Amino acid sequence: MKKTLALLLALIMVFALAAPSAFADDEITLDVIICQYGPNTNEWFLGKGMNGTNFVDKFEAENPGIKLNLDVVSWNDVYTEVDTRIANGNAPDILNIDVFANYANEGLLLPVKDYCPDELFEDFFPSFIEQSVIDDTVWAVPDLASARALFYNADMFDEVGIEVPTTWAELKDASQAIIDFYDGEVYPWGIDMTTDEGQAAFAYYTWGNGGGFVDADGEWAVNSAENVEAINFALDLINSGYTNPNPATQTRYDLQDMFAAGKLAMVIAPNQLPTYVADKGGEINMATANIPANEGKSSSSVGVMDRVMAFKDDSAPDQAARNEAIGKFLSFFYDPENYVGWVSMEGFLPAVNSAVEALVAADPSFEAWLDVLGGCQFYPTAKAEWDQVKQGVIAAEQSALTGADIQTELDALQAALVG
Amino acid sequence: MNALQGKRKWVPYVWLLPSALLIAVFVIFPILIVFKLSFSEISKAGVIGDFIGFQNYIDAVHLPAFKTVMVNTFWWVISVVGISTLLGFIVALVLNQKFHGRKIARSILVFPWATSLVIQASVWNYIIKYEYGSLNNVLLNLGIINQAINWRSSYTVEFIWECGVGIFVTVPFVAFCVLSGLQSIDGSLYEAATVDGAGFWNKLWNITLPLVRPSLTVSTVLNIIYVFNSFPIVYTMTKGAPANKTDTMITYLYMLSFYDRKKGPATALSVIGFLILCVCAGVYMLSVMRKEEEP
Structure with missing residues (x-):
């Protein structure tokens, strides 16, 4: 039973x-x-x-x-x-x-x-x-989507008496003027070459110099002369003391925090930055402009x-x-x-x-x-090797920060990509 | 009577069965899967393909950062386990003394250990921040320094900070292991030694150390495993930047798998790590057990 x-x-x-x-x-x-x-x-x-x-x-x-x-x-x-x-x-x-x-x-x-x-x-x-x-x-x-542009602290620019830079040469002059005026207490320019977003830094400078991840035919061209010149320019900004001191570990959010705290004069950030700064309690009189490009080259915004x-x-x-x-x-x-x-x-x-x-x-x-x-450019995410390129350019930038030659690093990446 | 004893022979195994099942399902089975994966082709999206022999292992050891990461891992484990064992032992000796507020001191010691490692690492990130870190603030306000110091001026310094945080969170564990050993030592041994004229160092060397050796063994072996496998501190503080110069094996294989999408070599590295740990723990345990067996 x-x-x-x-x-x-x-x-x-x-x-x-x-x-x-x-x-x-x-x-x-x-x-x-x-x-x-x-x-x-x-x-x-x-x-x-x-x-x-x-x-x-x-x-x-x-x-x-x-x-x-x-x-x-x-x-x-x-x-x-x-x-x-x-x-x-x-x-x-x-x-x-x-x-x-x-x-x-x-x-x-x-x-x-x-x-x-x-x-x-x-x-x-x-x-x-x-x-x-x-x-x-x-x-x-x-x-x-979101789009990136240059945000700057308008009050600081008024105080120092400078115009927003549109070219790399103007960017260096403006940075020196900000350093001189604030006696080094304010970083003129923010750079993020971290593992999170180092590929964005690569895009900002190379696209502003007529280079980029791919050539006109859409083939990988990470080691082009334009790219090497662009990254060397970014490294020059860092070595000249115009930027935040630790670009390999200071993320975009660290830069946005510094901008919100009035510690950073210019930062490339997405369109949500005003909301971010307001949420942090920052009261920055900010304005936007195109990302500076090399002389004679056109500025390009980064779309994500x-x-x-x-x-x-x-x-x-x-x-x-x-x-x-x-x-x-x-x-x-x-x-x-x-x-x-x-x-x-x-x-x-x-x-x-x-x-x-x-x-x-x-x-x-x-x-x-x-x-x-x-008018934005986008990362070439449709290409199968994008993961490798993204991590590769970040590693190349970070190696260059520790003294390696950027040309050698990008040549090695390009060789790995095209076999 | 004999029949009853025979019947009861299986009883202990029944009681052990739940634990054995848990270990089989949650420990042995995943290990076997990882071993199998390390010999398989794994696509970027994670699709598991054919058996490819040792190719993943060959790819892993030929990765440009492999040597740097192995050297970092060696120093990471040696410094964190070595220094925290030394400091933890000293802290345990202090906490074993009778003094006012000893209970509070013992409670405070638990905090670094009981707090999540991600929180610990984030807090230390803020402490050593150049722009508005509390370490610079305190030193500036005390007038010890005139201008803020960049505490993360190079990757070597950053790696030392990571080891420092590792030591900070590991000391309490060692201290409590040793303290438990110290409390089990019969006080009359020290009294007898004192009567015989033994000094502090003599008692430490001939009574304390031999008797807390089992506790030290446990804490060291466990620490080697924990520290080797520790992920949150390095990942939170630097993510291995710049260019894997501060990566340890665990953070590197994570980045390799989920950032670089080289899942095959990452799996091979995790097996290599597992084998290294088995060898380290095995050699250490064997040597200690041999010493303990010596008359």
Whole structure:
């Protein structure tokens, strides 16, 4: 009798465990990973940051039959998390991150045309979409962007009686004037060659000297004469005492803190700097200008763009339904009613035309930044070797800081890239 | 009676089973997986491919920063374990004396050890900051220096700071291990030695050291493992910059895996690290056990 009862109980338990999946065949669950852009990200997606509700609840209410298993992951952990999940055969359905080339090259991603509704696809800024193309296929869509420009302490410039530098020569003169006036108490210029963002420093100087990561044909050219001259100029600024003293370990956030504290006169930073300084309690009368370039060369702003991409899942029973669900997710996310709140919440710039009007209406300063964004250059993240180049230029800069020859370092990197 | 004893023979194994299972699942299984991965091709995105023999190991030892990182790791372990063991021993001797406020002193000693290493490293980052670090502020206000000093003027100095923070957080652990050993020493041994005319150094050398040796062994072996595997201090203070000059093996293999996306060589390095630790801990344990067995 006892045995029969135990068997019955076991059968009930097995049935209870199997039941939800048996009855929920029509329901699609999407695993989504979103990067944490700031303190509000989690609240907006999972808490009450979306007018008392959140993205997941609102999406599920409006899209019955689709469940979101959404995680907000910090930028520090997201690469570890995603790579581990891929290694375990458990890649997310939808991923928000900055890079995409490795995933696309290894055949892990779905082409955007498979899931993105045409109307939405047409809404993205074309120059952004171009950044996610490999072999004529679009593999990811942009979720937001930020643009970098030169911020300077306008009061300091008035006190010293100098104009904002537009060329490298003017930058050195202005730096010397600031050093002389403040007796070395203020750093004229901020440089970040850290492991976090040393590639940005490489871009600021090389793009301002007609160089860059790639040549006109889009081939790697990290050791060009223009690049060597540009990095040597940056090193000269450091060695002349015009910059923060420890560029290999002082991050952009350290520089922004110094700028907010009135300890740094000029810094290249993203458009969110005014909000950052205000949050730190700084009351700096700041203004923006183009990043100084070498004489006769044009200035170029640096655009940084993150992406949303969808992974393949061969085990999904109904691929068409899954693709449709991913499309619904994107349409809901980029709906101006939701997207405008998302972009403006963390002070980023939009990636779709339909959001521009509402954003400019809410904050007229957006318009100027959208112009800057239009003329931005982006990192060549669509190239498969980008990780190697990014870490390589940072290592080259940092080695040069310890006395190595930058030409030799960049030659070695170029040789490793082209074989 | 014999039948009962025979039946009970398996009882201890049943009690050990949960621990054995936990160790198998959370320790042995991951180690085996890492060994397997180190012989496999791993893509940039983390997809595990075919068996490629020792290629990951060959790539790892030919990395430009490999030598620097190994030398750094050697100095990191030797200096942090060596100096913290010496200082921890001295602190334990002091805390074993009877003095007013001894309990408070013992409690305070726990703080550096009990605080998260990331917080410790971040706090020290602020202390030695050139622009508005508290060390410069204090020295300037006391009039000891006239102008702020750049406490991170070169990567060698930065590495020394990292070792310093490592020592700071490790001393309490050694001190408490040694203190537990000191408290188990019978006081009559010291009394007898005093009667026989033994001085401080004599008692230290002939009574204290031999009797706390088991505690020191435990703390040293554990410290070698902890310090070798320590990630937060170096990662928080410098991230190995500039150009891996302050990296240790653990921070380097993390950067290699998740920044450079060379996951195969990174896995091979982690196996090399594991083997080095096994050898170090094994040699040390064997030598100590041999000494303990000596009459």
